[in-house]
Structure formats: C-alpha cells, structure tokens
Amino acid sequence: MKILIKGGRIIDPRNNMDTVTDIYIEKGIISEIGTDLDPEGLEIEVIDARGKIVAPGLVDMHCHLREPGFEYKEDIESGTKSAAMGGFTSVACMPNTNPVIDNAAVVKYIVSKAESLGYANVYPIGAISKGLKGEELAEIGELKFAGVVGISDDGRPVSKSGLMRRALEYASMFDVTVISHCEDMDLVNDGHMNEGYMSTYLGLRGITRAAEEVMVSRDILIAEATKTGVHIAHVSTRGSVDLVRQAKKRGVRVTCETCPHYFTLTDKAVDGFNTNAKMNPPLRTDDDVEAIKEGLADGTIDAIATDHAPHHIDEKNCEFAIAANGIVGFETALSLGITYLVNEGVLSINQLIEKMSANPADILGLNKGSLMVNRPADIVIFDTDEEYTVNVSGFESKGKNSPYDGWKLKGRVQYTIVNGRIVVNQGILL
Amino acid sequence: MLGNKKDLLGLKDISAEDIKSILHNAETMKYILSQKNKKTPHLQGRSVVTLFYENSTRTRLSFELASKYMSANSANIAASGSSVAKGETLIDTAKTIDAMGTDILIMRHSMSGAPHLIAPLVKASVINAGDGMNEHPTQALLDIFTIREKKGRIEGLKVAIVGDIYHSRVARSNIYGLTKLGAEVCVGGPSTLIPEGMEQMGVKVFKSVHEALIDADVVMALRIQLERQKKGLFPSVREYSRFFGVDEKRLKFAKPDALVMHPGPVNRGVEFSSSVVDGDQSVINEQVTNGVAVRMAVMYLLSRRGQVNENSN
Numbered sequence: 001m002k003i004l005i006k007g008g009r010i011i012d013p014r015n016n017m018d019t020v021t022d023i024y025i026e027k028g029i030i031s032e033i034g035t036d037l038d039p040e041g042l043e044i045e046v047i048d049a050r051g052k053i054v055a056p057g058l059v060d061m062h063c064h065l066r067e068p069g070f071e072y073k074e075d076i077e078s079g080t081k082s083a084a085m086g087g088f089t090s091v092a093c094m095p096n097t098n099p100v101i102d103n104a105a106v107v108k109y110i111v112s113k114a115e116s117l118g119y120a121n122v123y124p125i126g127a128i129s130k131g132l133k134g135e136e137l138a139e140i141g142e143l144k145f146a147g148v149v150g151i152s153d154d155g156r157p158v159s160k161s162g163l164m165r166r167a168l169e170y171a172s173m174f175d176v177t178v179i180s181h182c183e184d185m186d187l188v189n190d191g192h193m194n195e196g197y198m199s200t201y202l203g204l205r206g207i208t209r210a211a212e213e214v215m216v217s218r219d220i221l222i223a224e225a226t227k228t229g230v231h232i233a234h235v236s237t238r239g240s241v242d243l244v245r246q247a248k249k250r251g252v253r254v255t256c257e258t259c260p261h262y263f264t265l266t267d268k269a270v271d272g273f274n275t276n277a278k279m280n281p282p283l284r285t286d287d288d289v290e291a292i293k294e295g296l297a298d299g300t301i302d303a304i305a306t307d308h309a310p311h312h313i314d315e316k317n318c319e320f321a322i323a324a325n326g327i328v329g330f331e332t333a334l335s336l337g338i339t340y341l342v343n344e345g346v347l348s349i350n351q352l353i354e355k356m357s358a359n360p361a362d363i364l365g366l367n368k369g370s371l372m373v374n375r376p377a378d379i380v381i382f383d384t385d386e387e388y389t390v391n392v393s394g395f396e397s398k399g400k401n402s403p404y405d406g407w408k409l410k411g412r413v414q415y416t417i418v419n420g421r422i423v424v425n426q427g428i429l430l
Numbered sequence: 431m432l433g434n435k436k437d438l439l440g441l442k443d444i445s446a447e448d449i450k451s452i453l454h455n456a457e458t459m460k461y462i463l464s465q466k467n468k469k470t471p472h473l474q475g476r477s478v479v480t481l482f483y484e485n486s487t488r489t490r491l492s493f494e495l496a497s498k499y500m501s502a503n504s505a506n507i508a509a510s511g512s513s514v515a516k517g518e519t520l521i522d523t524a525k526t527i528d529a530m531g532t533d534i535l536i537m538r539h540s541m542s543g544a545p546h547l548i549a550p551l552v553k554a555s556v557i558n559a560g561d562g563m564n565e566h567p568t569q570a571l572l573d574i575f576t577i578r579e580k581k582g583r584i585e586g587l588k589v590a591i592v593g594d595i596y597h598s599r600v601a602r603s604n605i606y607g608l609t610k611l612g613a614e615v616c617v618g619g620p621s622t623l624i625p626e627g628m629e630q631m632g633v634k635v636f637k638s639v640h641e642a643l644i645d646a647d648v649v650m651a652l653r654i655q656l657e658r659q660k661k662g663l664f665p666s667v668r669e670y671s672r673f674f675g676v677d678e679k680r681l682k683f684a685k686p687d688a689l690v691m692h693p694g695p696v697n698r699g700v701e702f703s704s705s706v707v708d709g710d711q712s713v714i715n716e717q718v719t720n721g722v723a724v725r726m727a728v729m730y731l732l733s734r735r736g737q738v739n740e741n742s743n
Contacts, residue, residue, distance in 0.1 A: 197627030201442075203542040203564030203602055206626065273543030319520060319541040321562070 001045065001421055002026050004037060008049025008381060012056060013354035014370035023054065025377040028420030033373060045422065047415060049381055055353045056369050057089025057378030057418065058334060061360035062233060062257060062305035068109065069098025074310035074398045076110065080119035082397035084423045086330035087380035087413040090121040090368045094154040095132065102127035102138040104146035111147050119423050123149040123366065125179065128167045134159050137167060144174040149364040152179035154233060157215055159185060164219060168228040177364055179231045182215035192321055194282040198267040204320060212281050213239040220247040220254050229253035231363055234307050236262045236281040238291030245300040255363050257303040260336035261327060263292045269403055275316040275323035276403040293346045296355065303360040306333045310399025328399040338384050338411035349384065381415035388412045396429060432731050437549045437556040440565035441606040449607055453575050455727035463723055472730045473502035476533040483509040483539045488694060488718060489559050493536050496725040520544060521551060528552035534729055555732040563597050568728060569693055570603030572721040574611065576713055577648055580689055585612030590642045590684065593652035593674065593701055594623045600693045601652055605631055618642025619674055622663045639674050643683040650691040651676055651701040667700055677703035689713050
C-alpha cells in the first residue's frame with residue numbers, strides 16, 4: 001500500500017517538527033517527508049490532510065486487553081480495534097490476565113495474536129511477582145527476552161517493600177521499566193471511592209489520598225536508595241504530583257503517568273451511585289484535578305495513559321460496592337486531552353501529542369512515537385475543531401463502561417495508520 | 431401523596447414539605463394504633479414484601495405490623511434460604527418479586543445505593559429500610575416525629591447525635607431531615623468514627639461528646655457495633671464508654687428536659703448507662719411505637735400515587 005498524506009500540519013515533538021508538509025508511505029515505511037511531494041506510480045492512496053493534524057501514532061503505556069482469560073470483557077481483537085479508533089498505534093497491556101503474563105508462553109501468545117490482527121502494535125507488560133501475588137519475583141529476564149516492555153503488578157500494589165526493592169534492582173539489570181500501582185491496602189481499608197465530603201454524603205467507604213501517596217513516596221525512596229528507576233502509574237492526587245516533582249528535582253529517576261479521568265472528573269461524578277465513575281485510584285476532587293493539570297503543564301507528569309479497563313455490563317450494573325473498577329479509555333482519550341487540556345490552555349497540542357506518544361514510548365524503551373524516514377509508518381490524523389458527541393454504543397471496545405457517554409468533545413480521530421496500513425479511514429474502522 | 435413520588439429512598443432527596451406531610455399523616459396512624467381494633471383498609475388488596483439482606487428485628491417487624499394493620503398482604507424474604515443464597519443478583523431477585531404483583535418493596539441491604547439501583551427497574555414502590563452507611567429514612571422520620579411530638583416543633587431545636595457517625599445511616603438520614611426542618615445538629619464522638627466533610631452537611635462537629643451535648647434539646651446516641659473495636663477504630667469498649675458514653679453526669683450538659691433517644695438495640699453501659707436508658711428523659715420505647723405509625727404513613731402515601739388528590743381544587 002502506498003499512501004500520500006497531503007498538506008497536513010505535521011507535529012512531531014521528538015523531532016521538534018511543526019510544519020505543513022507531506023508524508024509519503026511505501027511498503028509500510030515512511031519513505032519521504034517534504035513539501036509538495038508528487039511520487040510517481042499507480043495506486044497511491046492520497047489523504048487530503050489540509051486543516052488537520054498529522055502526528056505520530058499514539059502510544060498507550062497502560063491498558064487492559066483482558067485476553068487471555070477474560071474475553072467476555074474484551075479480547076485482543078476488540079481491544080486493538082478500539083485502540084485504533086482512538087488513534088493509538090501501540091499499546092502496552094497489563095498482565096492481570098488469566099493466566100497472568102508471568103511467563104514467556106503468554107507473552108508470545110499475545111504478541112502473535114496481535115500481529116496477525118494488525119490493528120495495533122501490542123507490547124505486553126509482564127508481572128513483577130509470580131501470579132501477581134506479591135510474594136516472589138517473576139522470571140523477569142525470561143519475560144524480557146520473550147518481549148515484555150515493562151513489568152507491573154497493576155491492579156494490585158507490591159505491598160512488601162523488600163520485594164519492590166529487589167524488583168527495581170533486578171529489573172534494572174535487564175533494562176526493564178518497573179511500573180508501580182501505588183496503593184497501601186491497609187489504608188484503603190475496603191474503601192470504594194475518594195474519602196471526603198462525597199463519600200460521607202453517599203455513605204460509601206472512603207479511600208484516603210494517603211493510601212496512594214504513601215506508596216508513591218516509598219517507591220521514590222527505594223529507587224533513590226538503589227539508584228534505579230521507577231514509573232508511577234495513574235497518579236491521581238496533588239500529593240503524588242508534589243512527591244514526583246520533588247524527586248525529579250533531586251535527580252531521582254522517576255517518571256509518571258496520569259489518565260484522562262483524573263483531569264476531567266471528580267468524585268462528584270459518583271453521585272447517584274454511578275458505577276462508571278468507580279475506578280482505582282478513585283476520582284478525587286477539584287483541587288487534585290488542578291494539581292494534575294499543573295503537573296502536566298510543568299512536566300512533572302510525563303505521560304497520559306488510558307488505563308483502558310473494559311468490563312461486562314453486569315459487572316457495572318450492580319451494587320456500587322461490588323462493581324468492578326475502571327472505565328474504557330481508548331476511544332475518548334485524545335479528545336478529552338484536546339478539549340480539557342489544549343483548549344483550556346493547559347498544554348499546547350504539541351505537548352499533548354508528546355505525552356501521548358513519544359514520552360510513553362521512551363519510558364518503555366519503544367522505538368515509537370516519532371515520524372522518522374525509514375521507520376514503520378504509525379500515524380494518526382485528526383481535526384481538533386471537529387466536535388462530536390460520545391456514544392458508547394458505537395464503541396469498538398466490548399466494554400461500554402464510560403462516564404463520558406453523551407459528552408460533547410472535540411478532536412475526533414479521522415485516520416489511523418499502523419505499519420503503513422490504513423486501519424481507520426475517515427473515522428471508520430476498516 | 432409525596433409529590434407523586436414512587437419511592438422513598440432517603441431524606442436527602444425529599445423536601446421539607448414531603449417530610450411534614452408524612453409526619454402529619456403519621457399522627458392519624460398513631461391514633462389508629464391507640465385503638466383496640468387497629469385494622470384499617472388503607473392498603474386493602476395491596477401486596478407488601480420485605481426483602482432484607484441484613485438481620486433486623488425491630489425494623490422488619492415494624493414494617494410488617496404496619497402493613498398488616500392496614501390490611502395489606504405481606505410477605506417476608508430473608509437473604510438466607512432464598513435464591514439469594516444460590517447466587518442470584520439483586521436486580522434479578524427484585525425483578526422476580528416485582529413480577530409477582532408486589533405494590534411495595536421494602537428493602538434493607540448492607541451496600542449503600544442498593545435500593546437506588548432497584549427502584550428504577552421495578553414497578554413497585556421501593557422503601558429503603560437501610561442501605562449500607564447511606565440512609566435509613568423511616569428511622570429518621572420516626573425520630574423526628576417523636577421529637578416533634580414531645581417538643582412541639584423541630585425548628586430552632588438543638589439535636590446532639592453522638593457515637594459512631596461514620597458507619598451510621600441513621601445519623602445521615604437524621605441530619606438531612608432535621609436540618610431541612612430547621613434544627614441545629616451537633617455531632618460528637620471519637621475522631622476515628624466521624625467521617626470527613628461532615629461540616630459541609632450543615633452540622634457542627636465536636637471531638638468530645640460533652641461539648642456536643644451542651645444545651646441540647648435532644649440527645650441521640652448511636653449503636654456502636656462492638657466488632658468495630660477489632661478493626662482498630664477504638665481501643666476497647668471500656669475506654670469507649672468512659673470517654674464517649676453518656677451517663678447521668680454527662681447528660682447534665684444537655685438541657686434538663688432533653689430527650690434521650692436511641693435507634694436500638696442499645697448496648698447498655700456503652701452508649702448510654704442503664705440509668706439513662708431507663709430514666710425519665712428516655713423516649714426510646716415511644717420511638718418504637720412511633721416507628722409503626724410513621725411506616726404506616728409512608729406506605730399509605732406512596733400507595734396513593736397517581737390518585738386524585740382530594741384536597742386539590
């Protein structure tokens with residue numbers, strides 16, 4: 001397939017590029033970037049990108065594809081189709097599958113399945129501990145050679161500090177990024193939402209911010225003491241942002257991500273026992289949302305990940321206390337970033353793209369997230385002015401668990417190109 | 431009629447007018463209860479089902495007698511020994527009960543929001559008989575009825591609620607109801623059992639019980655569940671009763687004619703000393719009587735939904 005993208009505003013933060021020009025793609029590779037390209041040959045698909053932004057395909061460093069084991073929630077096919085609709089060309093999936101991604105066989109299964117489908121590049125994240133049990137280290141070396149791009153016990157914290165220390169030390173030998181889900185379970189104490197006025201008002205058990213911050217603090221200190229690096233997943237509180245900011249100033253090798261729901265929603269969304277506002281960490285307050293935006297703006301928060309967490313309707317249509325945590329995120333993430341960060345002046349569009357492509361790619365050590373000649377063509381094209389209404393029933397994901405149904409957002413994805421193949425064309429999945 | 435509402439899920443979402451209309455109606459019901467023949471035709475031909483996922487003696491019996499006095503057909507379902515034990519979801523159970531022609535479904539559940547989940551899915555009127563830590567509206571209504579009966583008003587009174595506020599649906603419903611009717615509510619108890627953000631509910635929070643009691647017209651103590659001690663929320667029952675229990679000496683901080691109230695069952699010697707429970711100021715047993723009257727009123731008013739209001743022009 002030969003593709004010529006004409007006249008788009010090409011934004012590639014890693015190469016400091018922001019210019020109106022053309023891209024020519026041949027045999028899956030970006031073969032030329034330049035103005036007024038007019039390649040010779042037949043059967044060239046021309047995309048008129050005038051007035052639109054052409055950017056590196058988005059990279060999601062934190063999602064749940066649910067396969068193997070929970071295909072009733074999502075599978076690799078529906079998950080990567082959903083990713084493509086959201087402009088993501090590379091996604092890193094978390095290991096809380098069944099069986100857990102703690103051995104080479106599961107890694108290879110996921111990678112080969114995703115490759116045969118071709119909707120997105122899928123990079124598994126392996127477990128830190130065997131079976132996500134928090135007891136013994138998983139075979140991190142073997143996982144690395146099988147193809148994992150990071151390790152995490154996501155969904156569960158590594159409660160034992162000594163084990164976390166060993167994980168950071170051991171993983172650093174293999175240059176594997178350790179992603180920490182920070183939560184002190186003794187402080188969580190069976191809570192279901194943020195602790196504050198809303199939890200009191202609704203009579204739901206609250207989760208103090210300290211439950212997250214205590215472990216963010218712990219992991220920063222362990223990384224500092226052992227001269228290793230750590231990545232903090234889904235930062236949701238002002239305190240966590242402050243801890244990471246101070247650590248970076250001291251030169252600690254810490255990076256972190258947040259998710260669109262932590263800069264667009266607060267615990268008020270739980271009112272009426274709305275289970276689509278139940279996630280972990282929980283939605284916080286206006287002050288935390290403000291701090292997340294500050295952290296994004298000043299570079300404390302490196303990446304925006306989706307934490308795409310599809311669930312079956314029966315797991316959300318039930319009592320709040322037993323409802324599953326998490327929301328789907330692929331198909332709304334970019335638009336939420338444009339609508340609530342770029343249009344509100346928190347980030348430039350260039351910074352948003354960087355936090356959704358180059359930065360997460362760098363954290364995981366992926367050679368992705370920029371537009372380079374002779375590299376595979378992973379590209380997203382979108383129009384920041386195009387307004388649309390979110391309709392969950394139209395999601396490609398099997399999960400319809402989104403709090404954004406009915407929201408008016410800007411910046412719908414029009415084209416997603418993965419390895420030089422158009423998978424989303426004028427907003428329609430091919 | 432409660433503004434043509436189908437359900438009573440809590441006092442947080444009904445108006446002061448609705449509360450007053452329930453209290454007004456409960457006066458008539460209380461009169462009926464004082465008669466030798468308590469049978470009235472208010473709910474004749476209607477079906478009332480109680481679906482309790484938590485143990486209860488007084489609330490359940492109170493609802494059951496209230497429905498029987500009004501000639502309803504009543505049935506009880508306990509969580510054990512039913513489809514619930516077979517793993518049926520709450521929604522499926524509720525829809526099944528609804529499909530049998532139930533007019534009023536009275537629900538108690540350990541999880542906050544459970545009746546809110548069910549109410550929009552069933553034709554029956556849903557009455558919340560306690561959901562998790564969220565609300566227990568008929569308990570608060572009977573408390574407010576009792577206060578109004580004894581004091582002649584609610585507005586301007588100072589009501590002290592002491593004890594385990596954190597886990598208490600009774601406290602939350604009372605706070606919503608009492609503040610809507612113009613009372614001043616003060617809460618006090620161990621700081622481990624006072625939830626965050628209480629002040630935003632329009633109440634005054636005190637870290638000691640005696641401060642909350644000063645000049646109170648009503649002293650309401652909440653049941654402390656003794657297993658909370660194992661979770662580390664207070665060190666021992668002995669220490670709890672010493673610092674947070676109300677005995678005759680501590681009760682003197684309140685007004686001399688302050689009412690002593692408790693939703694029951696009382697841990698004697700813990701929340702209240704026995705002398706306070708059995709003392710002249712105690713209206714604990716009258717609360718129980720009023721509970722039947724208030725529940726009759728609530729069921730009757732909800733059953734009249736969709737009917738012509740005889741008072742309208």
